[in-house]
Amino acid sequence: MTEPTTQHASEMLLSAYWDGELGAAEGQQVAVHLAACRSCAGRLVALQALSADFDKLPRETLGYDLAGVIEAQLPAAARPRARQHETRWWGPLTASIGAVASITIGIALGLALFGGAAVPRITAMSVFDTMPPGSLCVGLEACYDKGARK
């Protein structure tokens, strides 16, 4: 194995190479370099040793079933959402009062319109008559009754 005259692989390149996160072409370049460069090969070995140490780290565990604890707390955690749809005791009462009031007003209006006093005739639509309302228009001749010219 000879030392190449080219630049050494950067830490970032070696690290990504070790993780298999380089593209095929770039990975191949690093592999070729590593085959020829003792220094970079040694740095790669150090990275591998570091990863191996992580594998040997004792896997700490909780030591109890957290799921049981969480399960007991889930209703409390979900209460804020459930509260939005919660039915209060006065809810149906309010609805009933509203319904009765609506029906009463409806009956009263019906009686006033059809069963009670005479309703004055609304003349507001006379604006579409040939005569302007109140004959107040002093503008175009078209506004005046054609019969009046005769």
Place this chain on the structure above:
Amino acid sequence: MDDAHDELAGRAQGGDRHAFTQLVRRYQDRVFHFILRMHGGRDEAMDLTQETFLKAFRALPGWQPEARFSTWLFQIARNATLDVLRRRQRIEFVSLDEYSAAGEAVDPRDGARLPDEKLADQQRMALLECALRALPPEQREVLLLRELEGMSYADIATTLGIEAGTVKSRLARARVAALAYYRHYAGEISND
């Protein structure tokens, strides 16, 4: 395996609480281990693990099935841990003399006198744990997600909310720093 977990998460999102507790069982130790290594304190790591799952449950309606559940969960764990670290502005000055793997202080400078390979391994574990605690949190988290969880750069990027290129450079820096820590103490050993 992740697909099965995503399916469970989908059911939990639909209101199946049993599915959620199954997810808790499957992830509790992984999440705890990650938080413990990030934070350092066992009791607080236990609390944070519980908090992570409760937060996850509340946030479940917002989980998008396109995102992997594990990535999403570790994102919550990581944020909860960082919040605590930031709140306390915890700055640790790690002393190897304080480190105790099994109730007894392990001094790596005793390495030359360790009788067998097992003890040598313990010494390296002590070094690694100290090196981890000495790393800044942004380097520690990226290293843990890669080395402990075996996440791809893309998944780490999603978990941490950074670019994959940043993962690449941050991970390389973290490894260099950890190895420098090793070398520092190895140098002391050889100089003794």
